[in-house]
Amino acid sequence: MTAQPLTLTTPAEHPFAQYVRMLGKGKRGARNMTQDEAREAMGMLLDGQVEDTQLGAFLMLMRHKEEGPEELAGFTQAVRARLNAPRIQVDLDWPSYAGKKRQLPWYLLAVKCLANNGVRILMHGGGAHTAGRLYSEQLIELLGIPLCRDWAATEQALAQHNLAFFPLQDWMPQLQQMIDLRNTLGLRSPIHSLTRVLNPLNATCVLQSIFHPGYQAPHREASQLLGDRSIVIKGDGGEIEINPDATSHLYGTEGGVSWDEEWPALSAQRHVKPERLEPEHLVAFWRGEVEDSYGRLAVIATIALGLRALGSSRETAFAQAENYWQKRNTSI
Template sequence: MTEYNPLITETPAEHPFAQFVRILGKGKRGARSLTREEAREAMGMLLDEKVEDTQLGAFLMLLRHKEESPEELAGFTQALRERLQAPAIAVDLDWPTYAGKKRHLPWYLLAAKCLAGNGLRIFMHGGGAHTAGRLYTEQLLEALQIPLCRNWSAVGAALDDQHLAFMPLMDWAPQLQRMIDLRNTLGLRSPIHSLARILNPLGARCGLQSIFHPGYQAVHRDASGLLGDCTIVIKGDGGEIEINPDSASHLYGTRGGESWDEEWPALTAQRHVKPATLDPAQLKAVWRGDSEDSYGQLALLSTMALALRGLGEPREAAFEKARQYWDARGRSI
């Protein structure tokens, strides 16, 4: 903190980032959302580390309180994409995985493995195990033989070899990871938790997004539409990209600048009983065919169908292809 000096008579210059804090925080009548260009400029300064820590905290919490607009999310994403040094890597599905699971096992991982085994190139990314009591993708990579990549070259090689790659957010957007890690300091999740889901850093043919809180799904779909991306947004189980077969699912989609909505009914008449504990060994047992799991198999099949729907398959054809892929999977893991 600068000490007060009575001999200094000149008014100190305002920090360039202060304007963005003021826009968001100028009271109930004076505050407003950022325009897309303002959001792009603000995020650019954050990524370039040209702000004070106090400004960062204030900005993130004001955004959290206000709730992000599609224009803000699009501007933030544009700023990141402008700064990425990623090579051109062909990807079919961008698969963000940031929430972790606490009620059910992460069946979406088997869905991704099965799709990759049938030739779809899937890029997964996540932000680490940030909340106690949850099971995260990063904790299961080795057990499920999903390649952990620490640079873009390794991602390209893994996609060519296994059609599936996982890269930590820390390795391609460390500034965003730092913002996510502020959760325990600020006491709340910041908008960066949801922003990470929309980034689609390699420009995949379709981005899958899971947004848990009601009302945010359409905002993310609209932001992706502004960016010209193909996207499906759902309220996935536990915040991950995984269809809950016990509940109806609403799909918020956009392709070619056109938005669409689709309702998928529940696949069961009665809800499954939540397992007492989450045993990751069950994932491998189901993959190998050594064990049956009604909930898990319905979840992974419908999640595979969701991904195929995002790539243009009609719903019924997507489910049929998902079943064919699952039946023909290799059993070794």
């Protein structure tokens, strides 16, 4: 009996394979994606057009290479194209994805104080994805910050309170699923950086906090490519919070023009970090029932950062921040 010849068929390459290859083709062959390529790649990820193995490989290759400004801008364009968000006027976009582990999240009191004085703020976050940290989502009910689960509720909260917290999982669940791979892959991915740039409601100014050195300038450049006004800082713990014990560098951009500003430390000596993070301490401090030297400086400086983002000079912003804090409504 004559053996039948083998019929060999070369399988077609998956359309997403080209993007994995761009990032992973060795030291000489790998390269950054262009903005257009990044937009197309993220579009395929968001539309579920990739295999799980490709998703993991892409995220970790990006993590190893480190995302560039064009890639962040392209990713953001893909997300914005799929948002279908209504037009809602917002002054500050306030991403909150890092969580705090050394100090309490004093920035939440700064946000409340700004909102009480007419500054419209959209906050968004990605849940408690890393153990040992205290996240905004865990404290917003305690502090009376409106939790919104759709755009209509967000619009209503902004109209009534000038403040809304809208979890990422409710407006871009595909990105939340990628963030949730943190404990599977063992490393943060570029999605953690991307969420800082998204600015889903086209706010007047985007505040961003990037803790790791060297990431601040690329984030500013990404905002420039997107035409956004932004300020990027190395915030305490990765959240948008001025550390009063350290010099703060502000990486700003407006109208395509970059600017830089140094804010000196506000305390001559470093404060001792608390033994435990007690959320109730934030409430007591807001109500004026307790004092906290570090907390007061952090809150005032972070309020000033928000005002600086909206066009005030540093000196004016700090003076106004003190006034806002002194006259705050101490009820929660």
